Amino acid sequence: MRRSFYQAPGHEFELQRPRHFDGVTQIGPPPSTQRSMRPKSVESSGAMEQLSEPWRSLAWAAQRKGNFTPIFGVVGTVAQLIRPTEDRTYLIVQNTSIANQLFVGVGYQPINNGTSVTGLILAANGGNFEPSVIPQQDIWLLGSGANTGFVLYVAQG
Numbered sequence: 001m002r003r004s005f006y007q008a009p010g011h012e013f014e015l016q017r018p019r020h021f022d023g024v025t026q027i028g029p030p031p032s033t034q035r036s037m038r039p040k041s042v043e044s045s046g047a048m049e050q051l052s053e054p055w056r057s058l059a060w061a062a063q064r065k066g067n068f069t070p071i072f073g074v075v076g077t078v079a080q081l082i083r084p085t086e087d088r089t090y091l092i093v094q095n096t097s098i099a100n101q102l103f104v105g106v107g108y109q110p111i112n113n114g115t116s117v118t119g120l121i122l123a124a125n126g127g128n129f130e131p132s133v134i135p136q137q138d139i140w141l142l143g144s145g146a147n148t149g150f151v152l153y154v155a156q157g
Contacts, residue, residue: 071152075102075143079109083139083154090155092130093141095122100148104129107137112144 068090071082095102103110103119110119119142120129141150 068155074147074149075141076146079140079142081138082141085137088134088154091134092153094128094151096149096151097124099124101144102148102150103142105140106135109140110142
């Protein structure tokens, strides 16, 4: 008789049925083969040390770990380099100005000269930029007016 895939003995997809051990009925696999359902982090399992670059950096970034550096500041109508090129694992920029827009340039200087605008525009009073793919290039900021406030959190791996 041919068994279907999920009925193959010892397979993890095997149907759960009562099993008898010393006259005791137990539902599920025997205790010696039960797997722990507790998730393991890459760090606690020791696997982090076994990874080679760039996989170690990717695993570290996936856990969003690193040294967080908050930067609070004010920019004006001239683009300013806020963070140079560096190895980052997390980045968020938020506009804290009540009235002015904030322009973010990643790897280039944003421009706002009235006729042309380049850069990611963050709305006044809380607009933010939290990329899912963390840029490693220079971070430039430019305000639409004087005293445009911002807060930038960056984590380095």
